[in-house]
Every structure is written in C-alpha cells, then in structure tokens.
Amino acid sequence: MPKTQAKRLVRSIGAQALQKRVGMRQDLSPQLWNMSYENSALTLHGVNLQTLLEQYGSPLHVLNTQKLAQNAHAMMYGHQKQQILNVYYSYKTHPIPRILQLLHSYGVGAEVISPYELWLALHLGVDPQKIIYNGPAKSDKSIEIAIDRGIRLLNVNHLEELERFAKISRQVGKKANIAIRLIFAKGWSGQFGLGVDTGEALATYRQALSMPELNVIGVHCHRGVLFDGLDDVAGYLQGIKDFLNTLYQEFDFHPEILDVGGSIAIPTVRSFSDFDKKLSETFRIEVREPTPQDYPTLEDFAEFISKDLTGYFQDVSRPIPELAVEPGRAITGNTQALLSRIVDTKETSEAFTYGILDAGISVAEIVKYEFHQVLPLQQKAQNPEKLYRLVGPICHMGDTLYPAWRLPELAKGDAISIMDSGAYFVPEARAFSFPKPGIVGLNSSGESFMIRKSDTFESIIHMDCLAD
Template sequence: MTNQNNQEQTTPLTALQHDSFGYLNGELFVEGLSLAEIADKVPTPFYCYSAASIRNAYTLLSDRLEPTGASICFAVKASSNISVLRLLSELGSGMDIVSGGELERALAAGVSPSKIVFSGVGKTRAEIARALKAGIQQINVESCAELEVIRDVARNTGCRASVVFRVNPDVDAQTHAKISTGKKGDKFGIAIEDIPDIYAKAAEATGLDVAGLAVHIGSQLLDLSPYRAAYHRLATLVEALRSKGLSVPRLDLGGGLGIDYHLGVGPDVGEYSIIIQETVGHLGCELTVEPGRWLVGPAGMLVTEVLYLKETGDRVTAIVDAAMNDLMRPALYGAIHPVLPIKSCDDHAPYAYNIVGPVCETSDAFGSYCNLPKLHSGDRIAFACAGAYGASMASSYNSRDLVAEVLVDGDRFRLIRRRQTIDDLLALEKPTPMEHAFLRSRDC
C-alpha cells in the first residue's frame, strides 16, 4: 500500500512503513485493508500488524548483513505472538529467548531448537533442563553462579550444555537508562576483565561445550558508535583468549537496533553491517545478531477509540479506550508514539490534545499532541510504531481485558490473539480445595 494521499497525514511514515501503511481516499490502510473496516469487526483496542512490513524489514536487514555472514535471531521479548514468530521463522530467523515461556512459544511456532539462543540473568533449573533437553543452540551464561547450575543440570539430565559467555564490556549505549545493559554495574553479563579466567576453567570442565562469547549493550540504539566500541573490545578479548590456546568459534553480537518513534529515519543497517565487518569480521567466528524492535516495531499499530473529550486547562484531553495496561511504554519510559487518525476529516487545522487512557493512574497518559485533526467521541486513532514491546508487555491491570492482536497479510486479516475477557480471568481464580499445612514440632 503506497502513500497516495500525503496531504491528509498528520505525520509522515517511516521508510519501513511506507509500502505497508498509507492513506487512500481519506482512510488509513494497512496493506490492502482499511483499518476502519478491521475496527468494525474487531472491537478496540487492538494491535494490528503488517506481515509485509515484517517481511520487508527482515529481508532488508538480511541483505545488508550478508557480507558479514551473520545469522539473525529475533528477540522474542519484543513481540512474542506465535504467529509473528512463525512468520519470522519462515523467513529464516532463529530466536533469542529470555524465559522458559518464550522457549515454548518459539517451539510452538515451529522454530528449530538448533536456532534458539537462551539469554537472561535468572534462568531457573527447570528452564535450563528444558532447554538442554530440547537441544537449543546455546545458553548465554551471565554469571559464575549460573555456570555452576548449568553444569549441575547438564550432569543430572545427561546432556551436554553449549554455553557462550556474555561479556559486560563497560560501554555506554547512550540510550534510555532503563534499557542500557552494557555498563559496569548493570546486572547483565560478566565483567570483561573476569572472562579469561572463567572461560579457561569452563573449557576444561566436563559436560560443557564452550562455544564463544556474547555481548548486548542495550536497546533502542540510534547512534551506532557504541556498537563499534563494544565490538572492538570483544575482538580484543577474542584475540587474548586465542593467544592462550582457547577456542572461540562463535560470537553473539546482541541486538538493540533502534527505530525513530518520530517516524523519521532510523539507524542505517548498512553502516551497522560495515561496523561488524571492520571490528570482528577478521576473526573467522560464526556470528549472530539479535534484533527485535527494528524488525517489528514499525509493523504494528495500536488502534483505539476516543471515548470522551474534556477541557483541562489550556488543552483538550481526549480519553481513549486503550490504556497503559495495553501499551506500557509511555508510562514506563516516557515514550511518545505518533498518532494517526483512522479517517481524515475536512478540517485540516491543527488541534492540540492530551491523550490519556481510562486506567486509574496519573501515569496512564500517552502524551501531548499538537498537530492532530479535530477529534470527536467515537473517532478511531492509531498509535504507530507499536509493534514492539506493546502487546508483549500488556497486562490486565484494573481487571481490563487483555488486548487482542490482528495480523494483516495482503487483502486479508486474521485474529492471532483473541481478547482475554474478564470471564477468562475469573476462571483462573476459581479456588482449589483447602489443604492442611502440617506443623512439625521441633526439639527444644
């Protein structure tokens, strides 16, 4: 769907959205379907994703990375719906998981266990055992204590554990403080100076296959220079390990590529590829990258309906039926998502609104917007760039229904997650029979 009516837009679309989202005859389209028509069949709020946008993003990144030989493992936490995972898997993507639940989602989507990477600082014994029995590609080790647990679980299950050590390179990703993961003091990874000793001891341990190193410095990176700094430090570490006779066959370069939430131009993935080639390309390692947001963020919109308009000071507040439990990013990170009207109006004068949700929290606010058309109760709008960390972070706070998800592919759509209603939630809370807790006497 090309942009055939630019003058009716309140905000430009990103390059990644351009072929999938646009206005035609005054209506916002996703590929070959009007969002208004979808909203007539699926009650708001709901997430709507473009399959074409995801395919285009994956193909572009894969093409740019081809000179590096790097494989792609999608960061499941960004968008964990199994239909989205299946779509990416069919394109050739592996998966980067951070929980046992995400492992089950990836397997349910048909992803080969040999293309699954398990990251995260707090893996349980049960999660580790399930991953080893499934035969995943690798477990990224984040601490010495975790390594000992992995060895113990591997011994008890009779499996060999392929492990990669996540390095904390002490590099500032220059991103939001809550999503920075590569600085000294962050909870992620092992300090770079501690790696040589730990790596050497693990290489001699039974039950472990030491496969290499990993690094991930943060999320939503728009400036690519921190990657160069981190990968340079990683390359120096590889050479130091090899000088001691240690094998380092694999490098997991993490993810974090950002998108421009102002619907402009994001980071150049061609430049990202060049950075990889110039920093670690000479090492002869098998390379993996783990993008999440960059692949799916621009592909999704949260569609919502205006419930009420009220005067608040010098601005009108628009109360919509989507809330912070549906899209947490504004409340959690102070993020601002662009807003697009589902249908344009004849009045092109810009109007200013505070857009808020119905949840009983002051933080349930999506932001202030000053270039919107005049809104009325019953109008539908869409929060753009909502395909990442939207539905995957949603909850049923205030006992609200868990938001539905829709996938558009060409001129058809399907519901890929039905709305979880209050009846569904209440069914989970039916009490089980009371059980006795026996108190044991203790010797005095």
Template sequence: MHAHEAGWAHAQGARGPSWLQVPEDTNALVQHLWSSTAHKNDDGALVVGGVDLRDLVAEHGSAAYVLDEADFRARARAFRDAFSDQAGWDVYYAGKAFLCTTVARWIVEEGLCLDVCSNGELSVAIRAGVDPARIGYHGNNKTVPELARALDLGVGRIVVDSFHEIERLAALVEQTGKRARVMVRVTAGVEAHTHEFIATAHEDQKFGFSITSGDAFEAVRRVLAAPGLELLGLHSHIGSQIFDSAGFEVAARRVLALHARIISELGVEPPEMDLGGGFGIAYTTQDDPSTPERLAAEMLAIVARECSDLGIAAPRLSIEPGRAIAGPSTCTVYEVGTVKEVALDGGARRTYVSVDGGMSDNIRTALYDADYSATLASRRSDAPPLLARVVGRHCESGDIVVKDEFLPADIAPGDLVAVPGTGAYCRSMSSNYNHALRPPVIAVRDGVARIIVRRETEDDLLATDMGAVQ
C-alpha cells in the same frame, strides 16, 4: 535542555517539543513512521494491509494491535539478506519484542533463528514447531528446571549470565550426560545513547560478566573447565533504540580483545560471537534509524578491522534484531471516548484526548518516557491542527499514550486514532492494570484480517482468581 516535569506547557516559552513541527495537513501520514502498506484512503481512513481500520474495528472492536504481515516479513528478510546472505552472520529474532506462535513461524519461514529469554517464550517457540537447534536461550536468572528443559530439548545455545548458572549447568550435564553449547554474556562497559533503563552494557547493571573486572575471562575459564559444556563464544549487548554503529565499534573492540586473550592464554579459539541487537526505529520525526544494509556493512567493517589489528581470524558473528523487525510493523487503533480542554498556568491550555486503552497496552511512555506519534484514522478533517495529548483510561496521571501530537481540532468522541510503532514491547509488556483486558493482535495482509492473538475476556481475567471459581 530538560523538559519540565509537568510537561511542555509549563516550561517558559515552550510550544511543544522542538522537534514536533506543525503539520501542513493533519490528514497526511509521516510515512516512515508506519508500516509499508499503511496509507489513507479517499475518506481519510487509515488502511493497513489492504484493510480499512474502520471495518477492522467494527468487526473486532478496539483497542487493537494491527500487525502488517507483509511489512514484518519484509523487515525480517532485510536483516537476513544483509547479515546472513551477504555477511555470513546468523540472525536471531529477539522474541521478547513480540512473540506468538504465528510470528515464530514467520521468523522460521523467513530464514531467521529465534532468541528467547524465558520458559514461556521457549514454550511458544516449541509450540510453533521451531527447531530447538535454531533457538538461543537468554536470561539472567535461569532456574535448574528451565536449564534442564533447555538441555532436554536440545536448545542450540544457552547464554550464561552468572557463575551460579555455570555451576547449575555443569551439574546438569554431568547428571544427564548431555552437552550444552554455551555463550558467555559479557559487559563491555559501553553505555548506548538511550534511556538509562534500556542501556545494558555499562558496568552497574544485572546482566553479564564484566570484562574490566576480569569476571568475563574467569567465566570463560570455568566453562572450559567443565566437562560437557561446549564454549561457542562471547555475547555482548549494548542497549536498545540505537541509531548508529559507534557503540558497536567500541563494544566489538573490547569483546574481540577478550576473544584474542582467550586464544592466547587459554589456547582455545571460540568459533562464534554475538554482538546483540538494539537497532532503533522511528517513533517520531526526530528519529533517524539506519538500514539493515548499512548496519551490516558498517559492523562487518568494524569486525574485520579489529580482527586484523589483533591478528586473529574473525569468528562467526550473530546479531539479535527484535524491535527493528516487529516495531514498525504494528500500529494500535483506539476509539476516542472524551476530549477535554484544561486551563494551565500562564494562560496556556492543554487538550486531553482519552482513548479506550492506555498504559495497560503501551507502558513504554510511562516507563521510559518514550515518544509516540498518532493520526486520526477514521475520517478526513479540514480542521486546523491542535496540539493534544492522547491519554488512556486508567487511574494514573501518568497514563499517557502520546505526550504531544497535532491532531485535527475537531477530534471528537467516536473518532479512531492510530499510533504507529507499537509492535515491539507493547503487547509483550501489557498488563491487566485496573483489570483491563488485553487487546487482540490482528494480522492484516492483502485485504484480509485474521486474529493471531485473541482479545482477553472476563473469563480469562477471572480464571486464576480462586475465589471466583464456581
């Protein structure tokens, strides 16, 4: 069943998406969608990390990303404990989900490594004091200066993604006399059950070397033939927002078969392998994510079984959770500006709740057709539930934050609305569309709120506009 392009109200017989149920109490939180400390107080206001969001907005304004530090750290520790302590795997936090110097320090303090995929992310890591040996560097088009900087800093592993990159890196190590520890990114031909644009292991896409075509084996051969390049192993990533280990099982089988072929035909046993990340989180009640413990047990069993069948020793494994750590730890709080009821075809009506943010601080709804939830965050309401659409303030009809959600029917200008699950990719992919100013990231813990990324100002906005320089 496909949704009508104009929305649920235009589809015959539709009353909102089938998974969205009318709540018994619009004041109640669906707890597993929120960070661990989030709850409603007696006034019905949302409290995160011991901070009443009414007080946070009064001091810092809205829109604002509210990051639950205790929750973030606990999720990082859960992956460390499940994969590193129990399974002996390395855990790299995928910085692309959300990265700032404070978060980078948290990651190190909780015993994780860090994965970056740009020179800017590398700069944040170095500014935060992350040991370069604990950094992995991704990217499908790393430039010569970027590779040279990674070599100079002593980055722990560089994930090569093309024959051109192998040539660039080989030339650099020859010129500098340094060594580069390299992983070869491969595409295993597995398409995760996710949105087309975030499924990254099928053949027709920009990342990695195809196992099927033989490019992956040739890439390994070229790395081994290049003096100064040290082959760590193979790297595979099958996509994002994945809820079970079935896709990893197929990918592991194909990647380990290539690993075994390298041993038998090239006489080299790569010491490591990375199976990527992409572990899903709950954005709405339709999502049922796994736990780090269950993922670790299932993935360890998969690797052990495949290695046994191939008659090879298991390499040292690593994974790269990002969304699964950062995503649920953060909510975005907005202030309602207008509420508008619109008549639709067939007598249906839709209520638009406009907030002081939108696609500039959360592009995922427009980009991926992503679903989000929301709650009234500033007061208790006795009004019945109203199916509404939470939208932004930008000049785009696709500027939607939450496509469909039941909010109290008395929702009004001045109310606060909070959206959970916005810690991954929302701030990272934010923009200045319509010359909007990016919101701050405010960490909350034990009743204290502190700014870890400040709100942009008009001075920031005009700083790069050379015509505005006085």
C-alpha cells in the same frame, strides 16, 4: 489578579518562550510505515484501517506482515543475495506465538530468556540448533531440557551458573554448549553478564574451559544501550575483538559462534529526556519527533557488523565463526500499530482538550517515555487543529498517554493509530479494569487474519478459583 490566573499567565508566557526554543513538532509521514491516506482515510495495503476496528473491535493492534518479512530479510541478508548474519529474535520483545511462527518461517531463530520462552520455542517446533538461551534466572529443569535437546547455545550469565551447568550435564550425560555473556563499560551494568574490564569474564572463561562437562563454543554480548549509529557499533565491536584477541592469546580459544546481541533502535521512536517530559507535562509543549532519515537502515547495520567482523577474522587469519545477532525491537517494533477510538472529549479551562481513548496505560504505557507518532484514522483537513491531552479509560491520575498532542478536532467515535506498538507493548500489557486488545495481521494483498483474540471478561478471570 487571582492567584490561579497569575499562575496560568506565567505558565503561558514561559510556554511561548520554550516553544520558540524547541520548535514545533512535525508529523512523521505515514509512508514510513507503508501507510497512506486514501480519500482521507488512513490505509495499509489499500485497507481502510477504520474498517478493521468495525470488524474486530477497539482497541486493536494491527501487524503489517510484509514489513515483518522485510525487516527479517534485511537483518539476515543486508544488501547481499546470500545470508550474512544468523538472526535469533528476542522473544521477550513481542512473544506472540503466531508472529513468532511467521519469523521462524523466514529463517529466524529464537533467543529466549526464561523457562517459558524455551518451552514456547520448542512447542512452536523451532530447531534446537536455532535456539539461544540467555537470562539470569534459568531453572534447573529448563537447563536440563536445553542440554538434552542440544540447543545452539546456553549462555552463562554469572559465574555461579557454571557449576549448575556442569552438574546438570553430568546428570543428562551430555555436554552443554555454552558461551559467556560479556559486559563492557558502555552498556548495561553488572546485573547481566560478566565484566571484561573487571577481569570477571576472563576468569570465567578460564574456569569453564577447565570443566570437562562443558563445551565452550561461543562468546556472547549484548550492549543493552541502543546504538546511536554505525560509529557507535564500531566502538562496541572493537571491544569484542580486543577480548577475542585476549582469549586466543591466553587460552588458544577461538569461538565457533560469536553472538553480538541486539540494541538496534526503531528509527521512528526515541526515548524522552527529563526536559522533554517537563515541557510536555508542565508547559503542554509537544515532544519533538525523531529524525529517522539520520538513522542507519537494518541493511546498513547488517552489512557493517558482517564486514567488520569478517574483516577482523581474515586479518588475524582465524576461521570466521557463525556471526549471530539478537534483535528485538528492530525486527517487530515498526511492524505494528495500536488503533484506539475516542470515547469522548472533555473541554477544560486550560489551553487543551481531553481526548479520552479506549486504550490507556494498561496497554500503551511505553508512550509515556518514548515518542510514538499518532495518526488520525480519518483526515479532517477542514477541522482546525486543537491541543489534546490524550488519556486512557482508567480512573487513575497516571492514565495519561500524551500530555500534549495537536490533532484536527476530534469527536466521539473518531480513532487514532499509535505507531510502532510491536516492541514491549503486548508483553507489558495487563488487564487493568479493561480487557487487553487483540492483534490482527494484514498481508500485502489486504487480507486480514486473527493473531490473538481480545480478552473477554470471562478470560480475564479464567485462572481464578472462585468459591462455590
């Protein structure tokens, strides 16, 4: 037996054994995204998504504005009729001006991490008292603007920022409203914030409270690592409450605002393990789907955070501060989908077929390390399923989005929907040989509107300086 055939046989036997171990991937229901198949066509609010591609071109992001409003409301109100949390949306997650305008119209504030994002929030007319400025690389000019405009909170990322804030406050003639970002053992490392366990955070509060130029009004933290569930949230909040007790005992300090960050996952998305990647890339075994029914709802998260912290402040007989959260992916992630056409298919001598898409790693690289459901825009029940390797249009070996995904047999011109493209897809996209896709909004009445136009060849080189 030739060596190549022997390798294929061994891999095939190994794949069969591994497939039995991990089980077969099951499609998540389109209803999780308020979608359904009508007359075999994938629809949202009664609109055949294929018609949007015909109208606006492919590839194309489609935003469900109803879902966006529902997510924002869930995080602000939980299961209550009155607002229980103040939400500051993480701009870096999906910094699309029209989408941000929608969020702000629902009452959501802005959490920004760069001079550009601060400018954008102010440019969009966000009330400075609804802006929180985080990040390790704040420019002096942006700090000056933040202090002068009186934003809600300017968060200290590292000790060295204190003197910068104080110096600029003196120059502006106004006090800076600040909080200090905490780091706990279970979370992001020392790149962002100051360690509670190391004593850095307490020492920074001690110094900040002694500086007359600074108005220390808050406590800020953001775990970074996504929560597994409500028990995980409880452990995280306990660490915050313990530190609040220390601040009160040491300095008689009580925050006016407590900002506990984000880190809430998208129920229909999960990160790959190294084992998942190996199975998919080497043995062509599809990565298993998450179990969204096992993850708390946004209402559940909001209720839990509010009740836990409100109960704590009542127990210690201290006033309840503003309770703030900074969700990103939890608000916009599952509100958007990326539609992409099959440019062509290519048969192989292996047990799979290439499906060549007009969207690749330049606009959807995230799917290389996260599960994102793929739904065909047209159901073809009569077509047998085939194993596809879904690849992008770039002449680059790394332009593989899905090493293994079973779909009804595809043909040139068919299209798919890559779900949950509303978190980091757009800000991480680049024009790598092909223009970036546009974004279209679709409201509950089935009316579509342009949110961001697709790149053109001319717009790609718009900022270049060409020789005469």
